[in-house]
Amino acid sequence: MSIWEYANPKKFVETTTPLLPWTFGLSGLCLVGGLIWGFFFTPDDYRQGATVKIIYLHVPSALMAINAWLMMLVASLIWLVRRHHVSALAARAAAPVGVTMTLVALVTGAIWGQPMWGTWWAWDPRLTSFLILFLFYLGYMALWEAIADPDTAADLTSVLCIVGSVFALLSRYAVNFWNQGLHQGASLSLDAEKNVADIFYYPLLACIAGFVLLFIALVLMRTRTEIRVRRIRALELRARRAEART
Amino acid sequence: MKALILRDLRLAIRAGGGFGLGLAFFLIVIVLVPFGVGPEAAVLRRIAPGILWVAALLAALLSLDRIFALDHEDGSLPLLATAPLPLESVALAKAIAHWITTGLPLTLAAPGLGFLLNLSPAAYPWLFGGLALGTPALSLIGTFGAALTVGLRRGGLLLSLLVLPLYVPILIFGAEAARRGGDGLEATVPLVFLGGIALGTLALMPFAAALVLRINLR
Numbered sequence: 001m002s003i004w005e006y007a008n009p010k011k012f013v014e015t016t017t018p019l020l021p022w023t024f025g026l027s028g029l030c031l032v033g034g035l036i037w038g039f040f041f042t043p044d045d046y047r048q049g050a051t052v053k054i055i056y057l058h059v060p061s062a063l064m065a066i067n068a069w070l071m072m073l074v075a076s077l078i079w080l081v082r083r084h085h086v087s088a089l090a091a092r093a094a095a096p097v098g099v100t101m102t103l104v105a106l107v108t109g110a111i112w113g114q115p116m117w118g119t120w121w122a123w124d125p126r127l128t129s130f131l132i133l134f135l136f137y138l139g140y141m142a143l144w145e146a147i148a149d150p151d152t153a154a155d156l157t158s159v160l161c162i163v164g165s166v167f168a169l170l171s172r173y174a175v176n177f178w179n180q181g182l183h184q185g186a187s188l189s190l191d192a193e194k195n196v197a198d199i200f201y202y203p204l205l206a207c208i209a210g211f212v213l214l215f216i217a218l219v220l221m222r223t224r225t226e227i228r229v230r231r232i233r234a235l236e237l238r239a240r241r242a243e244a245r246t
Numbered sequence: 247m248k249a250l251i252l253r254d255l256r257l258a259i260r261a262g263g264g265f266g267l268g269l270a271f272f273l274i275v276i277v278l279v280p281f282g283v284g285p286e287a288a289v290l291r292r293i294a295p296g297i298l299w300v301a302a303l304l305a306a307l308l309s310l311d312r313i314f315a316l317d318h319e320d321g322s323l324p325l326l327a328t329a330p331l332p333l334e335s336v337a338l339a340k341a342i343a344h345w346i347t348t349g350l351p352l353t354l355a356a357p358g359l360g361f362l363l364n365l366s367p368a369a370y371p372w373l374f375g376g377l378a379l380g381t382p383a384l385s386l387i388g389t390f391g392a393a394l395t396v397g398l399r400r401g402g403l404l405l406s407l408l409v410l411p412l413y414v415p416i417l418i419f420g421a422e423a424a425r426r427g428g429d430g431l432e433a434t435v436p437l438v439f440l441g442g443i444a445l446g447t448l449a450l451m452p453f454a455a456a457l458v459l460r461i462n463l464r
Contacts, residue, residue, distance in 0.1 A: 135411040139404075143394070146404050155461040156394055160408065163390065163454055167412045170443070174415040177436070178422060 007084035009227045016220050023220065027213030034206030042199050054112040056204060060211035062105035065133065068098030068215060072140075073165050076158035086223065088154035089230070091161065092144055093222030097215060099137040106130055125175045126183040132171045136164045150230065247331060247339045254343035257316075268305045268348040269355055275301040276359045287364045294363035295373060295424030302352045302377060303413055306384045309348050310409065311402045313340050313392040314459070323396070327463050337455035341382075341389040349381030365428065372427025375437055376420040383444040386451040387412050393455040397462045416443055 006012050038056040045052035075091035078084060109127065110120045121127065143160055147153035279297050283289060317323040326336050356377050357370050365373065391409035395401030419436040426433035 132411055132414055135407075139408040139411060142404055142407055146395075146398050146401075152397075152461055152464065156458055159454060159458050159461075160394060164412070167415065170415040171411075171418075174418040174439070177439075178418045 004082070004084070007082070007086050009086055009231075012086050013224055013227060016224060020217060020220055020224075023213050023217035027210050027217055030206050030210030030213060032210075034203050034210055038200075038203035038207065042203060045200075048116060051112055051115050052200070054108050055200065056207045058105060058108040058112060059204060060208045061101045061108065062130070063208060064211050064215050065098055065102040065105050065130070067212075068094050068101060069133065069136070069161075069165070069168070071219075072098065072161050076161040079154055080158050080162075085154075085230070086227065088158065089226040090219060090223045091158070092154075093226055094215075094219045095137060095141050095144070097218045097222070099134065099141065101211075101215070102130060102134045102137060106134065123179055124183050125172075125179060128175045128179070129168075129172045132175070133168060136168055140164065247335050250326075250331070250336065250339040251343045251346075254340065255346060258343070258347045268309050269351050271308055272301050272305040272352055272355065273359065275304060276362055279363070290364045291366055291428075294360060294365040295369060295428060296421045297363060298356050298360065298365070298373060299376075299380075299417055299421040299424065302356065302381065303384065303410075303417060305352055306348050306381065306388060307406055307409060309344065310388040310392050311395070311405050313344055313389055314396040315392070315401070318396050323459075324463055327459065333456035333459055334452045337389055337393065337459065338452040340392075341385045341452070341455075344389065345382050345385040349377075349385050353377040353381055365424075368430055369424050369428030372433045372437065373424040376423040376440055379437065379440045379444050380416045380420040383416050383440075383447045384413060386444075386447040387416075390451050390455040390458065393459045393462065396459065416440065419443065 006015060035056055039053055042053075044050050072091045072094050075087045075094070079088040079091065106127070109130075113122065114120050140157060140160060143157050144153055147156060276297065279293075279301075280290060283293070314323060317326065327333055329336075353374065357374055360370060360373060388409055391405050391412070394408060395405045398404065419440040423433045423436040423440065426436065
């Protein structure tokens with residue numbers, strides 16, 4: 001019994017069928033609970049007022065935007081090394097979810113930035129690297145769409161994902177070098193002494209858990225769709241071949 | 247490998263548009279900018295390093311899809327792949343040929359075009375040095391992008407979407423070096439970073455390009 005057994009598409013679908021409603025349900029529970037808790041049962045910040053509550057959407061989506069790319073990187077590596085189709089399809093399935101998370105983070109950031117910094121957008125290192133991440137997502141998805149042969153597409157996008165990760169990291173630090181930021185530093189680190197106050201921290205944790213579960217659920221669902229699309233294509237191909245033979 | 251570089255250079259010269267086109271494009275972008283932002287010398291001086299770098303980036307991008315597309319169309323790419331020369335060397339040779347036809351003339355022409363944008367005199371050596379270090383990296387990354395999209399019918403637009411985000415660090419460090427040099431500050435740090443990126447791409451990009459070429463030729 002090893003984890004690679006789940007790389008079998010049939011086994012993957014069978015295993016995830018009972019899991020899917022649970023992940024969706026739990027994520028909904030966490031999100032609804034966390035957001036209601038955060039929006040209605042925490043005080044306003046003494047300087048930021050009610051706008052501080054954007055944190056419950058902004059931080060989890062930003063977190064998932066980066067982790068989605070990380071997950072795509074891992075899935076791409078697994079595809080290149082072990083050639084499990086489910087892995088390549090999962091990477092493909094994660095990209096649109098990741099790009100949405102990036103967009104949500106950028107938009108909520110802009111809405112938060114307007115009252116706090118007096119501007120929707122600033123060429124701040126964090127904001128800029130997120131915009132670059134967004135462009136990387138777009139290129140990755142465009143490459144998937146452009147190539148007809150699924151295996152070639154999986155190979156090429158995997159290589160692009162790996163090369164892109166190196167350059168995304170490079171841009172992250174290059175951008176730091178290029179401009180000083182308005183954005184605050186890390187305030188959720190596990191090892192830091194001074195973090196966000198506990199009263200905001202716990203609902204935020206619930207929201208982060210909700211976003212993680214939502215991401216998992218969406219990726220599972222989209223991967224299953226991709227598997228079925230692939231299966232339908234194979235069946236149609238077989239039917240056409242049988243027709244041609246008769 | 248030398249023969250391949252010479253062949254590509256000869257093709258670029260004889261088929262026309264190899265040396266000239268990129269340079270002419272570079273010139274046009276530089277000329278268009280003052281029309282867009284106005285002719286004030288102070289404004290132009292401030293944005294000159296950035297404009298020169300962005301224009302160089304676009305000019306390098308312009309000729310990328312020709313790196314492999316022509317060989318793919320006439321069938322010499324599979325021949326190159328089965329030749330005794332490793333595909334990594336082919337990719338490197340292609341990148342070198344691309345650099346000689348676009349990067350090198352751009353580097354040589356950029357200081358001349360700096361006059362048009364009223365670039366501050368102190369920035370010239372930094373701009374030149376930055377371009378000399380940065381354009382090989384542009385060609386190497388571009389070769390990878392071209393290899394990635396070689397089999398596609400309309401790869402040109404996709405190519406720019408894929409390659410331009412990869413150019414971001416080079417642009418940042420290159421323009422920063424020229425800007426700092428122009429302000430009379432110490433600019434070796436961004437230049438060293440730029441050199442590091444150039445060497446890193448030189449070491450790794452031919453392998454990545456050969457890998458995707460093999461996938462595309464499968």
